[in-house]
Amino acid sequence: MSISRRDFLKSIGSLALFTIVPRPVLGNGFLAPSDQLTKGIIGVGGMGRGHKDYGGTRLVAICDVDQKHLEAGRDLSTERMAEYHDYRDLIHDPNVDIVHIATPPHWHALMAIEAAKAGKDIWCEKPMTRTIGEGKRVCEAVKQYGRMFRINTWFRFTDQFYGLGTPVKPLKKLVQSGLLGWPLKVTISKHTGFDWKFYWVGKEHLDPQPVPAELDYNMWLGPAPYKPYNIHRTHQTFRGYWDYDAGGLGDMGQHYIDPVQYILGKDNDSPVRVEIDAPQQHPDAVGTWRSITYTYADGCQIVLWGGDYGDPDTPYIAGPNGNVYKNFVCDLPNWEKRLADYPDPQPEVTNFMESVRTRQPFALNETKAFRSATIVNMGGVALRLHRNLDFDPVKLQFVNDDAANALIDQPERAF
Secondary structure (H helix, E strand, O other), X not given: OOHHHHHHHHHHHHHHOOOOOOOOEOHHHOEOOOOOEEEEEEOOOHHHHHOOOOOOEEEEEEEOOXXXXXXXXXXXXXXXXXXXXXXXXXXXXXXXXXXXXXXXXXXXXXXXXXHHHOOXXXXXXXXXXXXXXXXXXXXXXXXHOOOOEEEOOOOOOOOOXXXXXXXHHHHHHHHXXXXXXXXXXXEEOHHHOOOOOOOOOOOOOOOOOOXXXXXXXXXXXXXXXXXXXXXXXXXXXXXXXXXXXXXXXXXXXXXXXXXXXXXXXXXXXOOOEEEEEOOOOOOOEOOOOXXXXXXXXOOOEEEEEOOOOXXXXXXXEEOXXXXXXXXXXXXXOOHHHHHXXXXXXXXXXXXXXXXXXXXXXXXXXXXXXXXXXXXXXXXXXXXXXXXXXXXXXOXXXXXXXXXXXXXXXXXXXXX
């Protein structure tokens, strides 16, 4: 990229944002309370346009490699915004405080690391990264450059937890009280309220198609291996291909699994084993699976059932002393009265703008997000290799399995 082109793009961004006065930055990265935080969104397809609103910020820049998406993104604000084709130009725009990454997952790590290096705070869609190795590098960059990070899933601290019929905090309080006993088994399935988008799969035989004039397909692929363009690889259906995501598991995994990590008190831990019941996967197209079981060193388990599989009478949380079902139904005698004597979960910073201003880590920051993303990616590796795997949660490597470890850090294409 030539210097003149970069300078030209930055000058456009500055002109578009002439009403914004640069914020005075106080010591250690703190912002004055009166300063307005600004954000830029990379990827203004369905997710980027749908998750644009978070209070206390002003949208000042958008970026996309699809011209039609970029044009649609203009409706995100009634004010003029800078528009970019290359994500690096948005990241290095001096008017942007927070970079919102809403691209396919194969781009998340590169963009998050670049944003951290540029001194930007990061709001990233799930899954955090497509591989375990990418997640490690994001954590290192965020720490090295002192940035704030959040993954865009929120069920551990707000809203009803999908179909379970309760927020997460009461479940957390019940589990940490010890009344259910230990170890616990958490079952995530259609029957406990969770739809895995089970049939979000790829197609095994894709005929090459002409690349649409509005799409920079080489840039869309970025670090992913080159494959001839087919519309099913991109935009709404990209999740069906291993190069970009891991189907419904990749799409919904952090939404469902992150709160379980929190409930079990395992934000700094990972399972030691993953077991699968699934057909052989295609090397390119993601397929279906029946179940994925994760076991921790202390015997706790997370069991994922896909589709209509699993027993509809299975409790969501099963313990030696009692069980919890949908709608926060517990079979412990007098459990509500007994639970009242126990402390509530520790408060956390659940407003990302507060994190950015005070430099206090967000409730779902990079290290916690990395651990829940690792569970998703462990399952993806086991499915791709079609075998059960053992994992070292300290070394963050699979045990005695070179093929599995080769999928932790995968080659990146030059683009």
